[in-house]
Each structure stands twice: as C-alpha cells, then as structure tokens.
Amino acid sequence: MADDELEWFGVRCVFAWSGWEGKPFEERITLWHARSLSHAIELAEQEAGVYAEENGSEYLHLSGLRDHRRERDRQRNGGLLAPA
Numbered sequence: 001m002a003d004d005e006l007e008w009f010g011v012r013c014v015f016a017w018s019g020w021e022g023k024p025f026e027e028r029i030t031l032w033h034a035r036s037l038s039h040a041i042e043l044a045e046q047e048a049g050v051y052a053e054e055n056g057s058e059y060l061h062l063s064g065l066r067d068h069r070r071e072r073d074r075q076r077n078g079g080l081l082a083p084a
Helices: 037-055 068-076
Strands: 007-016 025-034 058-067
Touching: 007 037, 025 037, 037 058
Parallel strands: none
Antiparallel strands: 007 025, 007 058
16 A cells, blocks of 8 residues: 555553552553554554553553544534534
8 A cells, every 4th residue: 555545543542550559541642644444553552562561551452543534524624524
C-alpha cells in the first residue's frame, strides 16, 4: 500500500501504575498512519506492550480509536456530520 493511501488514526490505550500509591491510571494517545481502523489498533497495541514493559506499568488491553476521517468529513460539511 502506498503511503498516500494510508490514513491517520488516534488510538487511546490505558495503563495501570502498580508501583504508585493508589495504583493510578494513564491514558496514552498515539497517532498512527495506517491502512485501516483495525490496523491502527494493532499497531497501537503492539507499541503499548513495549511501552508498558519499558516503563514498569501494566497495559490493561483497553483501547479506543479516534477516526480522523469523520472529523475531516465534518469539517468539509460545515460542522455537520452524517450518521456513521
């Protein structure tokens, strides 16, 4: 797939910090240039495992996706967004 066929997706992953008092959580958003929604999540989850290991946190396997295509469409339509 050519680079110009890829789209941008933001993926949120949630981590727990067990070594801290109260076991706080971290929500981390990463931006991916991917071929699909599922590809972006796959890339983010792979990176989340590495991030958790390197930083002493636990990846909770909770992820959410921000589809920037819908935002782009909304901007093109004067702020109106058709139902998905």
